[in-house]
């Protein structure tokens with residue numbers, strides 16, 4: 001299911017342009033959306049989910065135009081959405097909560113609901129905890145309940161907004177693996193500011209910066225955007241003033257800095273191979289010329 005976004009603009013009351021003429025095509029499979037806080041990711045996710053209306057521009061999902069009632073209805077039938085903050089009912093058990101959401105989604109037959117909820121509890125590895133109240137669940141367990149509710153209607157399009165913030169490393173890895181396994185021939189849009197989650201799950205990625213497209217291409221292309229711009233510098237003096245410091249590690253009485261900068265930040269700097277995080281910085285750091293990808 002392909003998403004076509006054309007000249008999409010969202011200006012909130014008060015004049016904040018969260019999206020500013022965005023053009024983007026999202027293909028089938030796992031697609032990553034990266035961007036700093038306030039870049040416009042959640043606004044885009046909410047527009048795709050049909051919760052927020054754009055100020056201008058056009059979005060079609062699988063050919064359905066979100067500007068029309070019929071289009072929104074068709075998309076919502078095939079949509080699963082895991083928002084940034086999923087409100088859960090602390091006094092319900094995981095099984096009761098999923099049953100309730102299934103009912104809201106129009107699954108009227110209790111036997112069908114019971115079967116589907118049971119399948120999803122299995123998928124997210126929560127069968128053993130299904131009878132426990134949600135108030136006692138860890139962040140990772142709640143997120144797994146969240147993904148289960150998003151998958152209830154077996155959606156062709158799954159939108160997931162910053163799902164791994166606050167999870168411990170093991171839970172993060174389990175969660176993103178679950179998403180990848182689900183994707184297959186469906187479309188999964190994964191919005192995050194955790195670069196590593198994208199590196200491990202997506203082939204294609206878009207980077208938003210201030211409501212605009214800063215990059216669109218493969219994860220490898222994004223990494224290569226920093227080629228020739230990543231440096232290692234060992235110094236006992238002050239940190240370099242040029243470029244963006246990616247890491248600083250103690251090294252033989254001084255510090256070893258990893259820096260993204262268009263030119264060597266000092267005579268002692270040596271070039272190193274870029275990583276995805278470097279590529280992300282190369283396309284988002286202000287004052288750099290940012291040619292837009294495909």
Ligand SMILES: Nc1ncnc2c1ncn2[C@@H]1O[C@H](COP(=O)(O)OP(=O)(O)OP(=O)(O)O)[C@@H](O)[C@H]1O
Nearest residue numbers: 012013016018035036037038039040041042043044
């Ligand atoms: N309901 C709203 N009313 C007014 N301004 C808003 C509203 N929602 C978002 N904004 C503003 O729009 C801009 C984009 O916000 P958005 O939440 O889409 O970004 P984001 O990339 O998801 O950020 P984060 O990573 O922090 O969630 C920000 O400047 C934000 O303050």
